[in-house]
Amino acid sequence: MNAEPLSPDAATVVAALREELSELHQELVRYDLVVWTGGNVSGRVPGQDLFVIKPSGVPYERLTPQSMVVCDLEGRVVDGGGLKPSSDTAAHAYVYRHMPEVGGIVHTHSTYACAWAARGEPVPCVLTAMADEFGAEIPVGPFAVIGDDSIGRGIVETLTGHRSPAVLMRNHGPFTIGPGPRAAVKAAVMCEDVARSVHISHQLGRPLPIDPEAVDRLHHRYRHAYGQPGTSAQ
Ligand SMILES: O=C(CO)[C@@H](O)[C@@H](O)COP(=O)(O)O
Numbered sequence: 506m507n508a509e510p511l512s513p514d515a516a517t518v519v520a521a522l523r524e525e526l527s528e529l530h531q532e533l534v535r536y537d538l539v540v541w542t543g544g545n546v547s548g549r550v551p552g553q554d555l556f557v558i559k560p561s562g563v564p565y566e567r568l569t570p571q572s573m574v575v576c577d578l579e580g581r582v583v584d585g586g587g588l589k590p591s592s593d594t595a596a597h598a599y600v601y602r603h604m605p606e607v608g609g610i611v612h613t614h615s616t617y618a619c620a621w622a623a624r625g626e627p628v629p630c631v632l633t634a635m636a637d638e639f640g641a642e643i644p645v646g647p648f649a650v651i652g653d654d655s656i657g658r659g660i661v662e663t664l665t666g667h668r669s670p671a672v673l674m675r676n677h678g679p680f681t682i683g684p685g686p687r688a689a690v691k692a693a694v695m696c697e698d699v700a701r702s703v704h705i706s707h708q709l710g711r712p713l714p715i716d717p718e719a720v721d722r723l724h725h726r727y728r729h730a731y732g733q734p735g736t737s738a739q
Pocket residue numbers: 542543544545559560561562563590591592593612613614651
């Protein structure tokens with residue numbers, strides 16, 4: 506596709522987003538959320554009908570800002586430097602088209618989250634850390650085969666109107682969203698952490714539920730009072 510060249514302002518924003526995404530992909534490695542070339546992170550380009558995503562199948566140690574691929578919201582490559590975008594590009598594009606509040610998306614195959622996804626079982630909200638970050642259970646989305654809008658549609662149908670920024674796509678793995686890519690990466694990290702804790706709790710017995718009103722209070726506090734003034738929990 507011979508796309509129009511980016512305006513100088515857009516090019517500046519894209520360059521900064523490429524830098525951020527290059528760093529954020531290393532966070533997936535640092536938190537042990539991916540193996541080999543699995544997983545991907547994308548970010549919406551503010552003010553543009555564009556997003557930037559990881560190139561497909563490139564080892565994490567070779568990812569650079571310049572290797573990140575710029576796509577339009579239909580998933581067509583605008584500036585890729587000869588690299589193909591992630592095989593999940595259609596899913597990310599679908600979410601960006603249908604959830605305008607989403608600025609970042611992450612997909613991983615993290616172990617415990619995938620174990621819950623393989624069972625098609627939502628992670629119940631039985632920890633205060635879950636109430637904080639997810640405000641509910643971590644839901645399960647439908648089984649969907651890569652290659653068209655199916656995965657994206659399943660993410661949107663499951664997360665629209667749901668507090669959780671994470672969805673476990675059945676028999677596949679977690680996708681997370683956020684107002685920006687860093688928030689989506691954090692949700693992926695927290696998703697794997699609570700999936701592991703609740704799995705272990707299940708092995709020891711039946712986890713105890715948290716009163717829904719307490720979940721509401723915890724979630725509100727975390728989103729509005731946690732951390733330093735002027736900073737968001739996301
Ligand atoms: O899970 C899938 C596709 O849904 C993997 O192929 C994905 O994690 C990694 O693919 P990419 O390297 O981003 O193309």
